[in-house]
Amino acid sequence: MQQISGKEKGIESTMFDNWRGFKSPKLPEEWHKKLTDMAREARGNIIKMTSLAASGHPGGSMSSIDIYLTLYNMANVSPQEPWRDDRDRIIISHGHTSPGAYSALAAAGYFEAEIAMAGFRQAGSPFEGHVEQSVPGIEWDTGNLGQGLAVGIGKAIYSRLSGKKFHTYVFMGDGEQQKGQISESRRIAVKYELKNITAIIDYNKLQISGNIEDVMPQNIAAEWEADGWNVITIDGHNLDQIYQALHTATHIADRPTVIVATTVMGKGVSFMENKAGYHGAPVKPADIPQALKELGVTDNMEELKAKRAQGVPPLFKRPAAERTTVKTGTPITYAADVKTDNRSAFGAALLSVAESNIGRGNFSMGVFDCDLAGSVKTAGFAKKYPDNFFQFGISEHSTATASGSLSAENALAVWADFGMFAIAETYNQARLNDINHTNMKVFCTHCGVDVGEDGKTHQSIDYFALMNSTFGWKVITPADPNQTDRIVRYVLSQPGNFAVIMGRPKLPTVTDENGAPFFGNDYEYKYGHMDVIRKGTGIALACAGNMLSIGLEAWNKLNESGLQITLLSISDWSDLHPDEIKAMATNKHLVTLEDHNVKTGLGTAIASAMMEQNVSTHLVKLGVTEYASSGKPADLYKSLGMDADSVVEKIRTL
Ligand SMILES: Cc1ncc(C[n+]2csc(CCOP(=O)(O)OP(=O)(O)O)c2C)c(N)n1
Known part of the structure; x- marks a missing residue:
């Protein structure tokens, strides 16, 4: 085990249980025994859970489990108050190892292991196939590999901005290291001196398609070191080494630390060890007794099957998170001639x-x-x-x-x-x-x-x-x-x-009929409502966002020639108000103008909303109909039929 020296980081003492926070440099004897017992039981639970669900990822769960147990039992987290704001954040990036995470959380007292086993991967259960925040103790839903370290960066920045002194641990797979987003995040953590992040890599050397070296050769430790991380290599099944590395990373390291933990996929069951096939496949029913016997845990599969048949466990209640109100300040009004x-x-x-x-x-x-x-x-x-x-x-x-x-x-x-x-x-x-x-x-x-x-x-x-x-x-x-x-x-x-x-x-600046700023001092923005810029009859031109200036130019030209149409401004595309949709449909023709692909933009959303309201009108969608070339915006709009003259022409034909 490689050690490094550095100054103490000084995590503030908290009201967490006194053994927590990796304060002691060595794993206390009593915890060594407790974690060893928990690990045996948890490995059994991983096998049971995945076999009961007939799917899931036992291999990586079993290689990660000693680290999971050390983190959830020894970090500053609390099974009694899983969401307290000053807790350490434990982010699981290799979300497919959910059986490992759920088994470890159960062992640490967050919930009964039986409910995780009964509910794992069942519709409506909080215990989903990849880790989800629906389970107390899980900080982030993952499964799309490569994102966990960036999640940890967000938490570490929150610690810095808020002054709350917690540590963030990010647990990842080794195959996962192939993902480019991780290299972005590595550099960011070093640039911002996020000493309060520790990354842990489950180095079991296997992934779905086999050996990580065959799938994609990569020098994992050297890459982290080259980017400026403190690298500690350990045996990821040795509880003393896991604990000491976490102590060093949390309290002594003077830069962000990565712990590269050599592990064995399927660790603990002879026929599963080092077998890539167990990355994502459960043990066959016929082999379960043998696996559980090797681990020395009780075979209660029939009991668990009966519990699973009773239905899914209920969702956990999560308290609403505290959010500080944001003051909106004093609006700035841009004059009509600006x-x-x-x-x-x-x-x-x-x-x-x-x-x-x-x-x-x-x-x-x-x-x-x-x-x-x-x-x-x-x-x-x-x-x-x-x-x-x-x-x-x-x-x-x-x-x-x-x-x-x-x-x-x-x-x-x-x-x-x-x-x-x-x-x-x-x-x-x-x-x-x-x-x-x-x-x-x-x-x-x-x-x-x-x-x-x-x-x-x-x-x-x-x-x-x-x-x-x-x-x-x-x-x-x-x-x-x-x-x-x-x-x-x-x-x-x-x-x-x-x-x-x-x-x-x-x-x-968009102006009203008197020449004053339309969205100025008297205007109150109400999300989910459109604005009637000019009133007319028969035809409405609905403009999306900054297309309104072209719409207004077109309206003026039509107005000069004696044609008064309605001019609408729509800013909130995601929530079209049913009454306003109905009102739009009273026009004989509706023309939408948007700087978006017309196949999937505002016009299409309006058409769908009208059908839902059981109203309709003739719709003309003006917008982007192909990948445009390079050129002046005005020329591009003209070539796409989105400039004021084209809009006027189109409306005249109606
Ligand atoms: C972005 C992304 N690509 C692909 C996958 C599919 N996938 C799930 S697990 C996995 C292999 C992960 O290997 P590793 O990190 O070594 O985990 P282990 O095999 O040790 O459990 C892949 C490719 C995914 N979940 N996310």
Whole structure:
């Protein structure tokens, strides 16, 4: 076992049980015995659980179990108060080893092992196939490999921002190390000196397809060391070594530590050991008695089968998490003759909200950037609040996950990036965040074909389609700088996941019929409602977000020629109000104008909503119909039939 020296980290004493927190440098004798007994029983439970469910992952669970037991029994966590805010965070990144995690949590007193075995992988049970927060003690739903370390970064940042002195342990697989997101996260942890993170790798040298070296050669320890981590190598079945490594990592190491724990897949049962087949397959019923005999545990399979047949265990009650109220500050109104871009209005509103809250009581805030702060307008925040600003470089996957993880704590987490990178690039991370009930505020700039000259690779035209494929994310497209200001303040003060979509160019201030800013001082933004910009008859033009300025230009041209149509502005695509949908259907023709793929955008959402309300009208969808080329936004809009003249022409034909 490799030891390193360094200064004491000084974790504050807490009211956790006195043996917890890895304070003692050596594993106390009595705990050695307790953990040894627990490990034998837990290995048996892993076999029983997966066999009863006829699926699951026993191999990695059995190689990880000694580490799981040491963590859940010896870290500063509490089976009595699993969600207390100052607990250590134990993140399981190799979520498929849920049988190991559930068995260890049961052994540590979180719940009865029998209910996990009876409920494992049954519909409606909290004990899902991959670790889920529905089980007390589980911090993050995982299964999509490679995300756990970034989750840990979010927790470590929360510890720093909130001043709560807890440690974060992230447990991973060795095959999992092939995932690129982990290398992003490694560098981030070192850059931000997150000494309060310890990574642990279950180095059982096997994955689904066989030996990790054959699947993808990788020098795991050397890669972590090269990125600046303190590396400790141990025998992952030796309880003394596991404990001592965790003590060193928690209290002595002067940088983030990774513990590379050599283990044996299927450890404890002779015919399972070192067999990749047991990565994801349970022991056959005929072999169970032999396995349980070797472990020296009782064979109560018939009893458990009967318990399982009785139905699924109930869900656990989780107390509502504390969230500090966010003050929205004083709105900024851009005058009728001001022309600025929505992203600048976002930057100004963000700073204003930050000024109203940072330094206040237990308010914590982090703003994340991926090398685009100047363009996405968070540079002003970064200058004023350097301790709250996190420059993660071109590491979008880890940024999405880490900011999501922070947002799930009592903290405001903001990530601003180009739409292409904050949405399409990181959809899986956004989806997993949503599953984890995060409260992310993602501000996407440079969306749509109006990003122009950067061309089709940068034209984010599927933001709604992607986010609307989740159940939680809400997409909002502000129309002009004034509405952007109000929407930013609203979003920052609300729980839940929001993606605010903005373009790049400067926009005119949208005005009312008297020439005053429409979204100005008298305007109150109400989520889920559209705005009637101009009233008319017969035909309605519904504009999404910044397309309103083109819509208004078209309306003026039509008006000059004596045709008065209704002009609508729709910012909140995810929640179209049923009454407003019905009102729209009273028009003979409805034209939608959006800077989004027309196949999956606002027009399509409206059509679906109308059918649900049992109303209909003739719908014309104007928007992006192909990957556009590189060019000036005005030229691209013209070629796609989205400019004011094309809209006028289309409406005249109606
Ligand atoms: C991103 C992602 N890709 C693929 C999978 C499918 N998968 C589940 S487990 C696994 C192998 C993991 O190997 P390892 O980390 O060594 O775990 P162990 O075999 O030791 O349990 C794979 C490829 C996944 N869950 N997530």
